[in-house]
Amino acid sequence: MATVAIILKTKKKLINDEYAVALRVTLNKIRKYYSLNSLSVDQTLPFKCKIEEWLPAEDNNIGQFIKSVKGYKAMNQVIVDKLALAQKILSDYDRGNIAFDFDQFEEDLRGNRNKSSKTNKLPLLDYYDTIIAELEQQQKVGLAAVFTFTKSTLNDYKPDLSLKDINVRFLEAFEAWLRNVKKLKDTSISVKIRNIQRVINLAIADKLFKQEDYPFGEKKYSVNKRLNHTTRKRSVSSNIISKVKHLKTEPGTSTHLAQSIFLFSYYTRGMNFIDIAGLKWTDIHNNEINYVRKKTGQQFNITINEHSQAIMNYFKHHNSNKGNYIFPIYNDAIHITAKQKYERKKSALKLVNLRLRDIAISIDEPKLNLTTYVSRHSYATNLKRSGVATAIISEALGHATENQTQTYLDEFESGVIESWENKLFDL
Numbered sequence: 001m002a003t004v005a006i007i008l009k010t011k012k013k014l015i016n017d018e019y020a021v022a023l024r025v026t027l028n029k030i031r032k033y034y035s036l037n038s039l040s041v042d043q044t045l046p047f048k049c050k051i052e053e054w055l056p057a058e059d060n061n062i063g064q065f066i067k068s069v070k071g072y073k074a075m076n077q078v079i080v081d082k083l084a085l086a087q088k089i090l091s092d093y094d095r096g097n098i099a100f101d102f103d104q105f106e107e108d109l110r111g112n113r114n115k116s117s118k119t120n121k122l123p124l125l126d127y128y129d130t131i132i133a134e135l136e137q138q139q140k141v142g143l144a145a146v147f148t149f150t151k152s153t154l155n156d157y158k159p160d161l162s163l164k165d166i167n168v169r170f171l172e173a174f175e176a177w178l179r180n181v182k183k184l185k186d187t188s189i190s191v192k193i194r195n196i197q198r199v200i201n202l203a204i205a206d207k208l209f210k211q212e213d214y215p216f217g218e219k220k221y222s223v224n225k226r227l228n229h230t231t232r233k234r235s236v237s238s239n240i241i242s243k244v245k246h247l248k249t250e251p252g253t254s255t256h257l258a259q260s261i262f263l264f265s266y267y268t269r270g271m272n273f274i275d276i277a278g279l280k281w282t283d284i285h286n287n288e289i290n291y292v293r294k295k296t297g298q299q300f301n302i303t304i305n306e307h308s309q310a311i312m313n314y315f316k317h318h319n320s321n322k323g324n325y326i327f328p329i330y331n332d333a334i335h336i337t338a339k340q341k342y343e344r345k346k347s348a349l350k351l352v353n354l355r356l357r358d359i360a361i362s363i364d365e366p367k368l369n370l371t372t373y374v375s376r377h378s379y380a381t382n383l384k385r386s387g388v389a390t391a392i393i394s395e396a397l398g399h400a401t402e403n404q405t406q407t408y409l410d411e412f413e414s415g416v417i418e419s420w421e422n423k424l425f426d427l
Contacts, residue, residue, distance in 0.1 A: 001093075002027040002100045004086040005061035006079050006147035008054045011032055021047040021054075021063070021075075023082055025105060032102050034109065036075075039082055045075050085109065096160075099167045101213065122208060123383035124161040124199075125151055131202060142274075150195040152180070163209055166200055171221040186228040193223055234374050235381035238424065241266060243363040244370075252318065258355035259310050261327065262375045267308040267425060269300070273349050277329040281316075307425050386424050 004023055009022045010056040022033040036047035047289040049069055062083050065072040065148075089108045128151040135144035154161060161170075171193065178184045179193065195289055203209035215221050245263055265271050283291050283297050289302045295423045304312075315326055323332035329348045335341045351371065356370040404412055 002090055002105070003061070004083060004084050004090065005057050006063050007057055008049070008051065008063060010051065014048055017050050018048045019051065021049070021065075023081070023086060023109075025086070025102065025315075027100055028101075034106065036078065036082065039109065045071055045078065047075060047078075068208055071297070082109075096162075096165075098162065099169070101164070104164070118394065122163050124163055124165065125155060125159065127163060127203065127208070128154075128199065131199065131235075136339065139338035141338045146191070146195060147199075150192050152195075153182075156268050160360075163203055164201075164213075166196065166209075167213070167217060168215045168221045171196070175226065176409060190223060193221075193227070197223070197280055198419055220225075230323040234369070234371075234379040236368065236370070236374055237378075238382050238385075240363070240368070241378060241382070243365070244359060247359060247363055249359075251314070251358045254351055255355045255358060257328065257361060258352040260355060261352055262370070262372060264308055264311045265375040266379050267305060267311070271300075271302075272376065273372045275344055276327060277325075277345055277348065280324040280327060281325045283325055284312075288307065288360070305425060322422070382424055 004026075005024050006387045007022060009020045009024075009026050013019060022038045023036065023039065025032050025034070033203075036043075037043070049065060051067050052326070053066050057068055062079060063075045064079060067163045085332060089105060090100070092098075128147060132144045132147050132151070135141075135147065154174075158165075159175060174196075175193065178189045185193075185216045200209055200214065200216070202215065204211055218225070227395055236410075241263075244259060247259065249259050261273065261276055264276060265273070268276075271291075272293065272295065275291055279289070279291060280296065283289055284304070287304050289304060289308075290300070292299055312326055315328065318398060319325065323330065325332075330341060330344060335344045356372070356374075360366060360368040360370040
């Protein structure tokens with residue numbers, strides 16, 4: 001904790017052999033001085049004197065003018081008041097678990113409370129609310145949900161946090177709490193810490209957080225160094241895909257829908273669930289599926305093969321939901337707003353993954369964690385195992401190297417990737 005004292009600044013002599021009286025703040029052997037002349041409301045009081053006119057600070061950290069100095073009573077009272085104020089500010093920092101900052105201390109010492117409150121005392125969760133409201137207004141409901149989820153976790157950890165509390169010490173303590181108390185793995189911890197990092201970046205852009213206080217980076221809190229945030233790769237062999245394909249499920253049931261979506265993703269280069277849910281008949285042109293991936297905004301043009309066509313044909317005749325959607329997930333009469341669609345997508349995905357676990361049991365693979373993500377990753381992995389060069393398709397399709405992978409696909413002559421797929425899909 002920082003310490004304060006009122007001293008005569010004897011290292012810098014003024015005229016007439018006098019020295020300035022100052023408030024000295026010390027933290028980790030770093031000292032900063034604030035002239036009492038600049039801190040005093042009464043500018044007629046000269047906070048300076050000769051060495052022999054000054055009583056040095058002792059155990060109480062407060063020096064004072066001797067009685068022979070003109071105006072000593074008024075100046076000594078200012079000294080007492082300013083030292084008491086400085087000590088109170090430091091005590092408030094300590095109670096609020098607020099990291100000491102020389103600039104912020106000066107703002108508080110000078111009584112610039114409005115600026116102090118805005119830049120450092122803004123409650124973190126209030127700032128989260130502002131960001132979430134803006135995202136929802138922009139209809140970025142999924143992203144807003146990520147901020148909401150992290151906000152909820154921060155509220156559980158310490159609800160009275162301010163923006164200024166986000167420092168390296170806090171991040172390390174929060175990480176430990178997530179791991180030891182909440183029992184989260186590095187991947188989940190990484191998501192929350194990166195979200196906080198994004199909030200601090202936004203706060204800096206809004207001039208609510210100082211760039212020099214930024215707690216992230218190689219020499220501060222490094223997410224990459226501290227956390228293994230890569231998702232464990234999941235894929236299944238072509239043999240498992242064949243078992244899922246040939247499993248008899250009752251048409252019209254949620255199990256049949258889960259099976260269809262799993263296979264459709266596999267037959268359409270690992271299309272994401274959210275993109276499958278939003279796929280419309282108007283996205284079909286010249287035997288191709290043309291859609292923009294929701295997550296990245298990237299354009300995809302996928303040739304329809306006999307397997308994906310068969311699935312679409314079924315739902316063309318059996319999708320009872322109103323609207324132009326291929327799969328019976330959204331209903332335009334019910335899911336109108338972006339938030340309604342997001343909630344529907346979330347609940348539908350949960351049900352699909354539950355039914356995929358049932359399917360895993362039905363194909364005698366009870367320990368297999370079958371999900372829509374498995375289908376997405378299995379497409380890339382099995383294509384690679386079939387002999388396709390890494391330059392064409394990578395195991396990380398849809399993540400860090402998705403743009404690179406798609407570029408490679410686009411560079412090949414029409415029909416090359418489809419010929420490999422025909423071998424892969426003939427199970």
